[in-house]
Amino acid sequence: MTLAFSLSGVGKCYPHFALRDITLDLPEGQVMGLVGVNGAGKTTLLRLLTGLAAPDAGDVTVLGHRLPEGQVAAKRDIGFASEDMRLYRGQTLRWHMDLMRGIYPDWSEAYAVELLKRFDLRAEQTLGGFSHGQRVKALLLLCLARRPRLLLLDEPTTGLDPVARIEVLEALADVLRDESRSVLFSSHNTHDVEQMADSITFLHQGRLVASADKHAFVDRWRRVVCQGALPEGLEAWPEIASARANGSLVEIKARAWDAGMPERLAAQGLQVQRDDPMALEDIFVTAVRSGAVA
Amino acid sequence: MGPQAVQERLHYMDHLRALAMLAGVFFHAALAYSPLMQGFFPTADRQNSAGVDAVIWGLHLVRMPLFFLVAGFFAAWVIAARGGPALARQRVRRILVPFLVAWPLVLWSLSASTGWALENVQHPSAFLAMVREWLQQPDPPRLPPGTGHLWFLYYLLLFGVLHWVVRALALGRIGAWLVARHPAWLLLGLPVLLWPALASVSAPHPAPEGLVPQFWAIAYYGAFFALGTLVHARADWPERARPFAPWLALASLALYAVFLWRLSVELPGQAQPVASWGMALLEACLSVWLAVLCLLAGRRLLDRASGVMRYLAQSAYWTYLLHLPLLFAVQYVLMDKDWSWGLKFAVAVSATLAACLLSYQLLVRHTPLRGFVG
Amino acid sequence: MTLNIPVIKLLVAKDWQLFQKQLAVCVLAGIVSLCFLGLAKPWAFYVGSLMLIIVMVSSACFSIATSLVVERKEQTLAFVMSLPVSPLDFTVAKLVGNLVTFLVPFGVMLGGTLAVVLFTPLPDGLFVYALLIFGYLLFAFSVSLAIAMAVETEGWATFGMIAPMVLINPYMMALTQVPDIKDRIGVDAIVWTTPAVLILSALVTMAVGLVAATAWRHARKPAFY
Numbered sequence: 001m002t003l004a005f006s007l008s009g010v011g012k013c014y015p016h017f018a019l020r021d022i023t024l025d026l027p028e029g030q031v032m033g034l035v036g037v038n039g040a041g042k043t044t045l046l047r048l049l050t051g052l053a054a055p056d057a058g059d060v061t062v063l064g065h066r067l068p069e070g071q072v073a074a075k076r077d078i079g080f081a082s083e084d085m086r087l088y089r090g091q092t093l094r095w096h097m098d099l100m101r102g103i104y105p106d107w108s109e110a111y112a113v114e115l116l117k118r119f120d121l122r123a124e125q126t127l128g129g130f131s132h133g134q135r136v137k138a139l140l141l142l143c144l145a146r147r148p149r150l151l152l153l154d155e156p157t158t159g160l161d162p163v164a165r166i167e168v169l170e171a172l173a174d175v176l177r178d179e180s181r182s183v184l185f186s187s188h189n190t191h192d193v194e195q196m197a198d199s200i201t202f203l204h205q206g207r208l209v210a211s212a213d214k215h216a217f218v219d220r221w222r223r224v225v226c227q228g229a230l231p232e233g234l235e236a237w238p239e240i241a242s243a244r245a246n247g248s249l250v251e252i253k254a255r256a257w258d259a260g261m262p263e264r265l266a267a268q269g270l271q272v273q274r275d276d277p278m279a280l281e282d283i284f285v286t287a288v289r290s291g292a293v294a
Numbered sequence: 295m296g297p298q299a300v301q302e303r304l305h306y307m308d309h310l311r312a313l314a315m316l317a318g319v320f321f322h323a324a325l326a327y328s329p330l331m332q333g334f335f336p337t338a339d340r341q342n343s344a345g346v347d348a349v350i351w352g353l354h355l356v357r358m359p360l361f362f363l364v365a366g367f368f369a370a371w372v373i374a375a376r377g378g379p380a381l382a383r384q385r386v387r388r389i390l391v392p393f394l395v396a397w398p399l400v401l402w403s404l405s406a407s408t409g410w411a412l413e414n415v416q417h418p419s420a421f422l423a424m425v426r427e428w429l430q431q432p433d434p435p436r437l438p439p440g441t442g443h444l445w446f447l448y449y450l451l452l453f454g455v456l457h458w459v460v461r462a463l464a465l466g467r468i469g470a471w472l473v474a475r476h477p478a479w480l481l482l483g484l485p486v487l488l489w490p491a492l493a494s495v496s497a498p499h500p501a502p503e504g505l506v507p508q509f510w511a512i513a514y515y516g517a518f519f520a521l522g523t524l525v526h527a528r529a530d531w532p533e534r535a536r537p538f539a540p541w542l543a544l545a546s547l548a549l550y551a552v553f554l555w556r557l558s559v560e561l562p563g564q565a566q567p568v569a570s571w572g573m574a575l576l577e578a579c580l581s582v583w584l585a586v587l588c589l590l591a592g593r594r595l596l597d598r599a600s601g602v603m604r605y606l607a608q609s610a611y612w613t614y615l616l617h618l619p620l621l622f623a624v625q626y627v628l629m630d631k632d633w634s635w636g637l638k639f640a641v642a643v644s645a646t647l648a649a650c651l652l653s654y655q656l657l658v659r660h661t662p663l664r665g666f667v668g
Numbered sequence: 669m670t671l672n673i674p675v676i677k678l679l680v681a682k683d684w685q686l687f688q689k690q691l692a693v694c695v696l697a698g699i700v701s702l703c704f705l706g707l708a709k710p711w712a713f714y715v716g717s718l719m720l721i722i723v724m725v726s727s728a729c730f731s732i733a734t735s736l737v738v739e740r741k742e743q744t745l746a747f748v749m750s751l752p753v754s755p756l757d758f759t760v761a762k763l764v765g766n767l768v769t770f771l772v773p774f775g776v777m778l779g780g781t782l783a784v785v786l787f788t789p790l791p792d793g794l795f796v797y798a799l800l801i802f803g804y805l806l807f808a809f810s811v812s813l814a815i816a817m818a819v820e821t822e823g824w825a826t827f828g829m830i831a832p833m834v835l836i837n838p839y840m841m842a843l844t845q846v847p848d849i850k851d852r853i854g855v856d857a858i859v860w861t862t863p864a865v866l867i868l869s870a871l872v873t874m875a876v877g878l879v880a881a882t883a884w885r886h887a888r889k890p891a892f893y
Contacts, residue, residue: 047893052749054891068891072672075752085750086743088686095685102678103751139747438787455695462692505783506706507699 002028003061004150004182005049010058012044019044019206022058026199028149029179033193033214034186035284036203042186043082045203046154049184050080063150076104079143082154086135089128093121093138097145104146112145119167133164140168144175151175153185157192165192172196190281200280204288221278221286222257226250226270234268241290253278253286304371306597307364310588312607314361315614317353319650322443322618323642324350326625327635330498333563336408337625338419341635351498351557352550355577356584358446359518363585365450366522369457374526378458385454388611392667393447396615400442403619411626418629440503443618452507453519473524477535481542481586484521485578488514492577496562497569499577518585525589532593539590542583549580612658612667613650621646672757679753679761684769687734691769694727698773702780724773728809729829731769735762736816737825749892759886762817763879770809778802793855796864800849803871804839808832810875814882843867 004026012019019041026032036042047053048060051071060067065074087096093116101107116123119137121130130138136156143151156172157165169192175181176196187193193200200217202209210217221241230245239256250270254261262272278286326337328346372381411418412426428434441448460466472479491513492499502511525531553576560566560573569577596603624645628638658668684691697719704716739745748758781802785794815828844850848861 050750052891053893071891072752072754072757075750078750080750082746084743085746087747088744089742091686099678099682103675438783452699456699459692459696462688463696504706507703508706509703512699512703 002064004028004030005060005062005184007045007048007061008059010048010055010060012048012053013056014044017041017044017206019048022208024201024208024211026182026184028182030198031176031183031185031196033197033200034184034203035188035190035193035200035280036186037288039205040203041206042203043084043154044206046080046082046152046184046186049152050078051075077149078152079146079148079150080152080154081136081139081143081156083158084154085139087127087138087142090126092124092126093141094123096127096138096142097123100142100146107146109145111147112141115141115145115171118171119164133160136160137164137168140171144171147181149181151181151183151185153183155187156185157187157189169196190279190284194280202284202287209287217280217283218277220256221283222254222275223278223282224252224254224257224261224265224275225273226252226265227273228268228270231268231270241286249273253282255287255290305599306592306595307367308607309596309600309603310592311361311364311368312603312610314357314364315610316606317357318443318614319617319621319646320643321350321353321357323621323625323639323646326642327639330557330562333420336411336419336421337622337629338421339625339629339635339638340417341633341638343635346635347557348554351554352580352584354498355580356588358515359581359585360588361446362449362453362515362518363522363525363589366453366457366519366524367526368522369454369519370523370526373461378461381454382458385451387666389447389450389454392611392615393444393451396447397441397444400444400615400619401439404442404622407619407623407626411629415626415629438505440505442503443501444615445501445503449502449507449511449515452512453516456512456516457519457523469520469524470527473528473531477531477538480521480531481535481538481582484517484582485575488517488578488581489571489575493569493571493574495568496566497560497573497577498557498562499569514581518581532590535586536590539587542587546580546583546587549576549583552576553580608659608668609651609654612654613647615667616650616653617646620649671760672753675751675753676757676761676764679748679751679758680765680768683731683735683761683765687730690730690734691727694723694730694773698723698776705780705784720777724770724777724805725833727773728766728770728812731766732812732816732825732829735765737822740820741822755889755892756887758892759817759883763813763883766813767879774802774806774809791854791856792858793852795858796860797843797849797853800843800864800868800871801836801840803868803875804836807871807875807878808836810878814878817882817886 005024006026007022007024010019010022017039022045034042034045044053048055048067049062051060051062051067051074054068062070062074063077065071067074097112101109119134119141121134121138121141127135127138136159140153140156143153151172157168160168172183172185173196175183183196185193185196194214197214199211199213201211212220227248228250230243230250234240234243234252239254239258239261240252241255242253244251252265252270257275265272324346325331325335326339327342328335328338328350329342329344330347330351332338332342369381372384408422408425411422412429415422418426472483491510494510499510499514502508553573556573556576560570621642624642625638628642631638633641654668658664701716701719701723704712704719707713707716739748753761778798781798782795784790785792785798809832811832812829816825819825819828846863848863852859852861852864
């Protein structure tokens with residue numbers, strides 16, 4: 001199984017922020033969603049993956065190239081679009097497309113024209129006249145039309161209206177149909193992550209909070225409502241992320257639910273009334289609030 | 295318009311350019327036998343005839359304007375077919391490089407032959423006599439070098455740059471608007487535009503041989519270059535102008551007669567450092583109308599492929615680059631001969647053309663030089 | 669460290685396209701000023717040469733501003749960095765683009781000025797003086813370029829463009845304070861005195877050194893951030 005990228009013990013220090021001890025893999029053909037609050041380190045992580053930043057510790061390997069030494073070769077097959085990227089306001093989208101076509105031999109003009117239609121963009125319009133949503137779509141078009149092996153997208157749907165959001169997600173879904181291409185995208189919108197990602201990574205305060213297959217998250221996290229009194233030390237259990245008393249009920253959010261849990265809780269005087277799967281957003285907020293867990 | 299039609303249009307343009315260049319050989323040769331140029335031209339011969347003046351000044355007024363018109367047409371054509379960068383590369387290869395190589399060679403050969411003439415000719419022209427006197431002085435001042443007869447290459451490069459400036463600043467709309475109007479706008483408006491430029495120099499207007507560009511030359515020749523680009527953009531303009539051809543021909547004939555008469559009265563020289571406004575207007579009208587007439591005639595008569603014309607078109611550039619030093623050398627030798635001006639003229643032209651065409655066939659046609667000057 | 673020449677060429681072409689309109693205006697002004705010189709009148713000569721200096725300085729400033737300052741301000745830098753270029757390629761492209769944009773009109777002006785000095789009645793002693801002035805202009809440009817590449821803010825980059833150009837007046841006055849140089853200006857002969865040689869070689873060496881140091885400093889970075 002080839003890896004699209006592999007981070008091992010990676011750290012990066014800035015004056016007021018540090019990314020620490022990141023170990024992360026993405027197998028080829030998979031989609032990973034990166035979830036984290038503002039300032040968690042998502043952009044830094046993405047920059048490390050594109051070779052734009054050099055790690056202070058650890059190894060970064062992308063598409064078989066070690067970064068940042070092999071950044072030129074890696075960037076040929078990486079499509080990177082981030083929120084702080086701007087295109088040249090005085091130039092048209094067509095100018096940018098011609099620039100890309102000159103640089104990337106794999107540029108597909110036919111696919112680019114198709115994307116123009118789907119995203120409802122005019123190639124002869126100057127970028128200065130584009131709205132935020134159109135700009136995001138334009139950046140994405142410039143990335144997608146050259147068919148990169150690895151797509152790194154920093155908040156691709158943030159700030160988009162519902163129609164534009166669906167257009168972008170559909171275009172991404174097309175990419176994913178090609179099983180040799182991989183995507184890493186960061187988002188606040190956990191719904192998008194839930195919908196598109198195969199695996200999910202939580203980042204908080206520069207550390208990896210959790211990273212697993214989407215189904216593993218969905219399977220392992222449970223919101224459990226129990227009857228009884230909240231015993232002392234329940235939150236210290238490694239499997240329990242949070243426990244809260246609510247009158248005669250106790251609401252427990254467990255991160256590693258298994259079949260033996262109801263018995264163990266009963267031994268503590270808690271009768272399990274019901275257990276429900278948790279939405280990703282809830283999982284994320286709970287994980288962040290409860291502290292870092294691998 | 296199908297590709298074959300496009301090719302046909304280019305035939306007549308190519309032939310017109312060749313004829314304009316070859317006419318230059320005849321023109322420069324004839325200058326030696328023009329009474330008007332007796333005091334100025336290095337190879338001015340003691341044998342001359344007023345009949346020469348009657349013909350060559352008309353040629354002078356239309357030859358280079360027509361050349362620049364065709365050049366502008368082809369520049370626009372290359373941009374449309376292959377893009378701006380391709381035109382820039384072509385300009386470097388076919389104009390800049392030949393200019394840089396030919397310029398010192400032409401200057402050297404001209405000064406060498408003039409040097410020989412200064413030493414040996416028994417019947418010097420007024421110009422040679424003056425230079426002889428001048429060289430007797432203790433400290434003759436050095437004159438800055440000019441571009442000689444290669445000034446057209448220099449200005450072609452300038453117009454290429456200016457063409458790019460116009461495109462970069464999107465100023466072409468003005469010209470496009472003008473050429474979309476009734477042809478009378480251009481036929482009457484262009485001479486008025488050129489009038490001040492021609493009024494700032496002597497009549498007949500000189501060749502802008504200086505190393506520093508001249509406002510009047512940029513305005514005058516640049517206007518024809520621009521007209522050429524506009525004719526390419528509006529391919530139907532010549533057809534729309536055709537109905538006016540008979541009027542233009544009559545008017546040109548009449549104005550030319552007036553021009554020749556005024557020329558005999560307002561002789562160029564110290565007394566007339568710049569042309570009078572009347573003369574300038576005559577020159578402007580004649581240049582524009584004769585150039586347009588040549589364009590229309592070329593379209594009617596030269597728009598078919600012809601082996602001879604094709605060979606002449608391909609050899610015209612090389613011939614024109616080489617002809618002046620060769621011509622001067624021959625005419626310096628002929629200066630002391632006692633033949634009639636007609637015979638001298640014929641010998642000068644034939645010898646020059648023969649040498650040029652022979653050297654073209656041997657040195658250019660089947661060698662890498664063809665990509666530059668063939 | 670290998671250079672990715674095709675991409676460098678594309679980056680230089682891209683920067684050139686971005687300031688094409690300003691460049692076209694500068695070129696037009698340059699041709700007009702040359703025509704003024706050709707009028708062969710004293711007032712026209714003054715106007716023409718002044719315009720030429722302005723053209724040279726403004727084309728250099730526009731080039732530095734669009735390729736470095738504006739790119740940082742408009743945040744298009746991130747876009748460029750995501751292309752398959754290394755910091756070395758990027759640095760080389762910026763330096764080459766700006767140097768060519770400056771050196772072409774600079775070379776034309778230098779050649780033209782020296783030709784005018786040699787071929788007209790002007791005293792040939794101006795040859796050395798002219799070279800000293802042009803040497804300073806070359807040095808001033810390399811300072812502007814180095815500063816613009818090093819600083820993050822528009823303000824300092826602009827200061828880096830204006831300050832060296834403004835200092836040309838004190839420099840010219842200082843030159844006339846050196847007797848060896850001042851005395852030779854009006855003489856109709858090209859005389860290379862020791863102070864002149866020293867000053868000129870110092871200026872050229874510093875200019876080349878600054879550009880080289882800038883290139884080396886930026887190219888050494890393994891990554892952009």
